[in-house]
Amino acid sequence: MKSLVNEIIAPYFEQKKRELGIECPEEQRSIWKIDCWSVHKSEGFLGWMKKTHPNIILIFVPSNCTSVFQPLDVGxxxxxxxxxxxxxxxxxxxxxxxxxxxxxxxxxxxxxxxxxxxxxx
CATH class of the missing domain: 1.10.287 (Helix Hairpins)
Structure with a gap:
């Protein structure tokens, strides 16, 4: 998960901020909506995210709601x-x-x- 965030998620957010011309990208928050898996909700991962990537806000897709929140995953x-x-x-x-x-x-x-x-x- 750390590699995913460091190598794909965070660089993607930073690139999009540059493309959008955001003046203070280091202050701009990004929202990452992810499934409610145990590894995503572990204290270790959440603590690491807050320390390493404080500008990425995690929002969890509620259990049994993937079809509503992530239609591509189902469709x-x-x-x-x-x-x-x-x-x-x-x-x-x-x-x-x-x-x-x-x-x-x-x-x-x-x-x-x-x-x-x-x-x-």
Whole structure:
């Protein structure tokens, strides 16, 4: 989470402030609306955010309200995630079926390169 904030979130906010021509960007607050996950609400992360990025205000999406507060997560990303799941499942079924038909042992390689390639398929 710290890398996400330091490398993506905070630089994005700073870039937008420059693009908007805000006179005192270091005083301008930014709002980051995020899901109510335990890592986001942990004392360690919240304390670090207040100390390291005091101008970023966190607003949590209430539980079970993602569809209301983050329609892209439900409308667009859900479709994409379901497609990944469906294609990965089809790939695994085809692999196991092939092994069964060939009389081989049924084991799946779960190493990172194989899983990465399966996700891209």
């Amino acid at each position: 667009v990303q859900r479709v994409l995630k379901q497609s990944f799941k469906r294609f990965a499942h089809a790939d695994i079924v085809a692999e196991i079926s092939g092994k069964l038909a060939a009389g081989g042992s049924v084991t799946l390689d779960t190493s990172l390169p194989v899983l990465r390639d399966r996700a891209l398929g």
